[in-house]
Amino acid sequence: MLILSFNFLLFRVMPGDIEFVLIGKTVTPETADELRKYYGLDQPLPVQFLVYLKQTFTGELGTSISYRAGVPVEDLLGPYMLRTFVLVGLGTAIAIFAGVIFGRAAAWRRGTAFDRVGGTFFLIFYCIPTFLFALVLLTLFVRYIPGWPTHGEFSDEYYNMDFLGKVWDRTIHVLLPLFALVIESIAAFSIITRSALVDVLTEEYMVTAVAKGLRGRQVLKNHAMPNAMLPVVTVVAMNVGWILGGAIMIEVIFSYQGLGYLTYMAVFAYDYPLLQAVFMLEAVAVVVANFIADITLFRLDPRLKI
Numbered sequence: 317m318l319i320l321s322f323n324f325l326l327f328r329v330m331p332g333d334i335e336f337v338l339i340g341k342t343v344t345p346e347t348a349d350e351l352r353k354y355y356g357l358d359q360p361l362p363v364q365f366l367v368y369l370k371q372t373f374t375g376e377l378g379t380s381i382s383y384r385a386g387v388p389v390e391d392l393l394g395p396y397m398l399r400t401f402v403l404v405g406l407g408t409a410i411a412i413f414a415g416v417i418f419g420r421a422a423a424w425r426r427g428t429a430f431d432r433v434g435g436t437f438f439l440i441f442y443c444i445p446t447f448l449f450a451l452v453l454l455t456l457f458v459r460y461i462p463g464w465p466t467h468g469e470f471s472d473e474y475y476n477m478d479f480l481g482k483v484w485d486r487t488i489h490v491l492l493p494l495f496a497l498v499i500e501s502i503a504a505f506s507i508i509t510r511s512a513l514v515d516v517l518t519e520e521y522m523v524t525a526v527a528k529g530l531r532g533r534q535v536l537k538n539h540a541m542p543n544a545m546l547p548v549v550t551v552v553a554m555n556v557g558w559i560l561g562g563a564i565m566i567e568v569i570f571s572y573q574g575l576g577y578l579t580y581m582a583v584f585a586y587d588y589p590l591l592q593a594v595f596m597l598e599a600v601a602v603v604v605a606n607f608i609a610d611i612t613l614f615r616l617d618p619r620l621k622i
Contacts, residue, residue: 319599323592324368328361357588372596378589389593393575397597399469400574403490404563407497408555414498415505416548422506423513423544424536435510442503447565450496454569457492465489467571493570497563501555508551513544542616549616553609554602 352358356367371378377389418438422431441449457464465471470485477485517540564576571577575594582590 319596319603320369320372321365323595323599324365326595328364328588368592377593380590381587382585389589392590393578393593393597396573396575396578399572400567400576403493403567403572403574404497404576407494407563408501411498411501411505412552412555415502416509418502419506419509420513420536420541420544423510423517426510426514426517431510435507438503438506441499442507444500446496446500446563447569449500450493450566450569453492453496464492466492469572490572493563493566493572496566496570505548505551509544509548512547513540516540516544519543545616546613549609549612553605553612556601556605 349358356364359367370376375390380387380389380392418434422434425431454466457466465488469489470482471489474482474485564580566572567574567576568580575597579591579594581587582594
């Protein structure tokens, strides 16, 4: 209920209303009043809140005010959510797998050239803002590979292609934003995995495992990694929870019309119903991801078991 209340009030304290949204369009005061009445913005806040609760629990999230005005929000979200799942979902999965693998290798070889070079490389990308790396990547491709698609999710000729052509067209369009997203995420996962694993490898029970005659890989797989994964699972849950929100800056820079791009457009359009729906989806995703993380941690850590 707290999330619902905050989600409702957040956009009511924003400046502007229906007249602000329609700046630049020829509308009379009477038309603005009719639109305000149509969207329920003429009602007192308690009445608007009750309507908002009813719409939320019935799945009717209202209609968009400006971005495809008049279209039900629940119908508008579907295609954008799918594109975000493809980009951010795939990128997160790749980043988790590659980041954990590299972090494990770096921790096991700590102090070597592999650890120092790889750690420096990922630390640099971890510190670079996502939008800056995406802009540099976009500039390089425009300058040196001018034929590579750098915006949108498909080309103008998409609907005239056969099935394989459509698959290839979508693939090359998503590769650039996917690469920008994966590099940034791999850096975070590798650094966290390495740090957690290095701490575990210095524990006394690791010395005991070696003294028992276990081989290095057995120690790493059966004793070190299960304990080192505890903080990693928490970070993974945080990233998975934000999949629905998408990587807003990456989607905007590459004009990839996912949920992050839609959120960006809705903010500038003051589209209250659309913003409420997007933020509610993100809140639910974060809660569910953290719940799954708690269950996973309970299974990984025997100290939490009763």
